[in-house]
Amino acid sequence: xxxxxxxxxxxxxxxxxxxxxxxxxxxxxxxxxxxxxxxxxxxxxxxxxxxxxxxxxxxxxxxxxxxxxxxxxxxxxxxxxxxxxxxxxxxxxxxxxxxxxx
Amino acid sequence: xxxxxxxxxxxxxxxxxxxxxxxxxxxxxxxxxxxxxxxxxxxxxxxxxxxxxxxxxxxxxxxxxxxxxxxxxxxxxxxxxxxxxxxxxxxxxxxxxxxxxxxxxxxxxxxxxxxxxxxxxxxxxxxxxxxxxxxxxxxxxxxxxxxxxxxxxxxxxxxxxxxxxxxxxxxxxxxxxxxxxxxxxxxxxxxxxxxxxxxxxxxxxxxxxxxxxxxxxxxxxxx
Numbered sequence: 001x002x003x004x005x006x007x008x009x010x011x012x013x014x015x016x017x018x019x020x021x022x023x024x025x026x027x028x029x030x031x032x033x034x035x036x037x038x039x040x041x042x043x044x045x046x047x048x049x050x051x052x053x054x055x056x057x058x059x060x061x062x063x064x065x066x067x068x069x070x071x072x073x074x075x076x077x078x079x080x081x082x083x084x085x086x087x088x089x090x091x092x093x094x095x096x097x098x099x100x101x102x
Numbered sequence: 103x104x105x106x107x108x109x110x111x112x113x114x115x116x117x118x119x120x121x122x123x124x125x126x127x128x129x130x131x132x133x134x135x136x137x138x139x140x141x142x143x144x145x146x147x148x149x150x151x152x153x154x155x156x157x158x159x160x161x162x163x164x165x166x167x168x169x170x171x172x173x174x175x176x177x178x179x180x181x182x183x184x185x186x187x188x189x190x191x192x193x194x195x196x197x198x199x200x201x202x203x204x205x206x207x208x209x210x211x212x213x214x215x216x217x218x219x220x221x222x223x224x225x226x227x228x229x230x231x232x233x234x235x236x237x238x239x240x241x242x243x244x245x246x247x248x249x250x251x252x253x254x255x256x257x258x259x260x261x262x263x264x265x266x267x268x269x270x271x272x273x274x275x276x277x278x279x280x281x282x283x284x285x286x287x288x289x290x291x292x293x294x295x296x297x298x299x300x301x302x303x304x305x306x307x308x309x310x311x312x313x314x315x316x317x318x319x320x321x322x323x324x325x
Contacts, residue, residue, distance in 0.1 A: 010147035017151045021158040035163045035171035040289035043170040048277045057108030063204035079154045086153035097137045
């Protein structure tokens with residue numbers, strides 16, 4: 001049986017940080033202090049080869065979450081996915097490492 | 103600094119995938135003892151939170167003069183908190199999630215993890231170690247030594263990663279190497295300031311609120 005009380009503070013931290021991140025993303029996109037400009041690599045590629053060239057680079061797949069066009073929604077999905085995947089993977093790593101050391 | 107699909111040539115891509123996979127396997131075996139402790143599960147929610155923070159800071163771009171923007175890479179930051187080997191795995195998984203949104207290519211995951219996880223994480227971490235040991239000769243407080251060293255380490259790591267990325271682009275033939283390297287380094291000399299500030303502030307905050315979350319103190323050698 002999992003003892004929830006053991007994880008009280010870690011879980012509170014998760015909720016608080018996720019709420020804070022969502023708030024920052026929401027405020028950032030609303031007020032506009034976040035930038036829509038290309039980042040360093042995109043800037044270099046656009047300056048040398050043009051935006052159209054960059055957009056037409058061959059990709060073997062269509063990113064499965066590319067249909068999410070709203071930045072805020074994408075941010076929330078990404079945050080939830082990050083927590084879920086990282087928690088799962090590191091739970092497995094911890095389990096395997098403990099098993100190996102026994 | 104997320105390389106899209108189709109930018110690098112197949113050989114560069116395959117070589118960087120192999121290097122990244124080898125380092126990740128090695129990373130699993132060399133990862134810190136924190137994951138073997140009796141109560142190590144307690145760390146897991148915090149690792150999830152850290153991943154969410156890195157994702158969010160990579161996802162949003164802050165303005166940089168000259169019509170460009172920057173975002174946190176976070177490799178050095180994760181390495182300071184969880185250790186250099188764990189940072190490669192964390193960064194790789196974050197890049198997987200970002201590629202689902204089209205931010206960085208799926209075939210370029212290996213190269214991206216190499217640049218941001220291995221250069222940003224492992225190399226950045228050992229630059230921090232070097233500076234912490236230099237600062238040990240001063241009378242600075244422990245948290246300040248690590249904070250300042252983190253700022254310097256993450257700055258150098260991001261510029262170094264941009265230099266390596268410039269080589270990869272040049273070798274791939276998208277842009278001549280003599281143009282790709284200086285252009286990448288130039289922009290990241292500016293963008294790196296944001297990386298340094300954000301990483302240092304987060305490390306300082308953790309030192310003030312939950313110092314045991316910095317699991318690498320013994321490797322850092324801070325006195």
